[in-house]
Amino acid sequence: xxxxxxxxQETIWGTLGRLGLVLLVLIxxxxxxxxxxxxxYAVDIRPSFVLLAIYYWAVTRPETLNLPAxxxxxxxxxxxxxxxxxxxxxxxxxxxxxxxxxxxxLVAQPFRTLWWVAGAIVFLTGLLQWLxxxxxxxxxxxxxxxxxxxxxxxxxxPLAALPLSWVNKVLxxxxxxx
Amino acid sequence: MKxxxxxxxxxxxxxxxxMLTVKLAPALFILLCITLIAFHRLDALPVEKMRMLxxxxxxxxxxxxxxxxxxxxxxxxxxxxxxxxxAENIRLKEENAKxxxxxxxxxxxxxxxxxxxxxxxxxxxxxxxxxTTRIISDPGGSFVxxxxxxxxxxxxxxxxxxVLSGHGLVGxxxxxxxxxxxxxxxxxxxxxxxxxxxDTRTRAILAGKNTDLLELERLPIDSGVSVGQxxxxxxxxxxxxxxxxIGTIVEVSPGRIIVKPLADIEKSSYVQVVNAGLDAGLLxxxxx
Numbered sequence: 001x002x003x004x005x006x007x008x009q010e011t012i013w014g015t016l017g018r019l020g021l022v023l024l025v026l027i028x029x030x031x032x033x034x035x036x037x038x039x040x041y042a043v044d045i046r047p048s049f050v051l052l053a054i055y056y057w058a059v060t061r062p063e064t065l066n067l068p069a070x071x072x073x074x075x076x077x078x079x080x081x082x083x084x085x086x087x088x089x090x091x092x093x094x095x096x097x098x099x100x101x102x103x104x105x106l107v108a109q110p111f112r113t114l115w116w117v118a119g120a121i122v123f124l125t126g127l128l129q130w131l132x133x134x135x136x137x138x139x140x141x142x143x144x145x146x147x148x149x150x151x152x153x154x155x156x157x158p159l160a161a162l163p164l165s166w167v168n169k170v171l172x173x174x175x176x177x178x
Numbered sequence: 179m180k181x182x183x184x185x186x187x188x189x190x191x192x193x194x195x196x197m198l199t200v201k202l203a204p205a206l207f208i209l210l211c212i213t214l215i216a217f218h219r220l221d222a223l224p225v226e227k228m229r230m231l232x233x234x235x236x237x238x239x240x241x242x243x244x245x246x247x248x249x250x251x252x253x254x255x256x257x258x259x260x261x262x263x264x265a266e267n268i269r270l271k272e273e274n275a276k277x278x279x280x281x282x283x284x285x286x287x288x289x290x291x292x293x294x295x296x297x298x299x300x301x302x303x304x305x306x307x308x309x310t311t312r313i314i315s316d317p318g319g320s321f322v323x324x325x326x327x328x329x330x331x332x333x334x335x336x337x338x339x340x341v342l343s344g345h346g347l348v349g350x351x352x353x354x355x356x357x358x359x360x361x362x363x364x365x366x367x368x369x370x371x372x373x374x375x376x377d378t379r380t381r382a383i384l385a386g387k388n389t390d391l392l393e394l395e396r397l398p399i400d401s402g403v404s405v406g407q408x409x410x411x412x413x414x415x416x417x418x419x420x421x422x423x424i425g426t427i428v429e430v431s432p433g434r435i436i437v438k439p440l441a442d443i444e445k446s447s448y449v450q451v452v453n454a455g456l457d458a459g460l461l462x463x464x465x466x
Contacts (some may be wrong), residue, residue, distance in 0.1 A: 034317035086214030097204035145320040
């Protein structure tokens with residue numbers, strides 16, 4: 001009985017620990033992507049690493065990064081970035097849900113296809129956010145910087161995927177039965 | 179051939195509730211997000227307080243991680259050759275000599291001004307004090323033009339204060355936490371600043387467009403604007419002190435007057451937050 005109880009506790013704490021690590025990485029990515037770089041117009045084309053990470057983990061580790069966690073991370077993002085509350089949450093929840101439904105297909109694909117899909121998602125979410133912001137402010141937000149940032153985000157996907165795969169290795173080690 | 183036996187399901191798995199939560203959870207979260215956006219639009223949520231909780235909690239971390247980047251950006255500015263330094267030195271010496279002349283005449287004019295004020299018994303604007311602080315984060319991306327500062331109400335930074343960098347107005351404080359504050363930049367789509375054209379004293383509103391340039395709105399007809407005129411704050415809002423330089427008119431076309439900000443907003447690492455105390459009584463209700 002004691003053994004069973006211990007085993008059960010291990011699983012719960014293991015799950016929470018993995019989720020905690022993933023959320024920590026996501027928050028660090030969010031804070032890093034908001035650094036004031038002081039390089040002229042670069043402010044408009046900084047890539048959204050958080051979006052890429054959500055996509056990557058929705059494909060590779062859907063059981064670790066669950067929907068409620070994605071929702072609360074989105075709310076945190078909105079509050080931190082000064083966005084209308086719910087915009088990033090909606091975007092990230094949609095990405096997570098959409099990718100989860102196509103996961104069986106995506107997991108079997110080569111990296112190049114994953115990259116193309118990342119590009120499509122980045123542009124679609126950029127367009128969605130542009131629509132929400134324009135409706136929220138009742139004024140058209142310039143679209144060009146949105147697409148420039150989306151192009152940048154799509155371009156850096158391999159760069160982002162590498163450290164995320166290292167995190168996956170750490171998570172896999174932790175997931176071994178004790 | 180042996181017929182396939184259907185896999186046995188446990189009691190919990192066979193309940194429709196599990197299937198329902200799996201299928202319904204995304205829809206519920208999506209609905210919740212849309213409701214939140216709508217409630218925020220209707221100002222039915224204390225979003226400002228929630229934002230300040232988040233930025234105050236993360237401020238020490240982002241302040242620490244942004245410091246090396248600020249330093250790096252500044253050291254890049256400092257890297258030059260000896261030859262460039264010599265040329266710079268000559269230019270600065272010439273500028274210094276010129277500024278000395280200006281300084282002398284400014285002192286003379288200030289004395290003259292003071293004596294005229296005494297003669298007329300004019301009540302001048304209260305003295306302005308300011309806090310210099312570092313920009314620790316620039317989180318808005320393409321949609322929101324705002325930055326976070328490493329100073330809050332503990333450093334006497336209050337909501338509505340003007341924020342300046344070297345040459346002119348950068349924005350104003352829209353949220354002030356205990357140790358961090360959020361600046362809405364003048365380039366943001368929601369920024370509206372009451373201004374005057376310095377030469378003609380014509381009043382107008384300077385609107386941000388989420389681009390590097392600003393637009394002058396609500397000008398009286400036949401106000402005689404021309405390229406090169408300077409735009410300064412009018413002080414009409416009660417928050418911003420009057421006569422802070424903002425920009426110069428760079429383009430006048432029918433229905434559009436474009437203003438270029440004087441401050442190099444994207445390249446500023448440090449800013450000054452001005453506490454003019456113009457309507458301290460109005461804000462707090464204490465009238466001296």
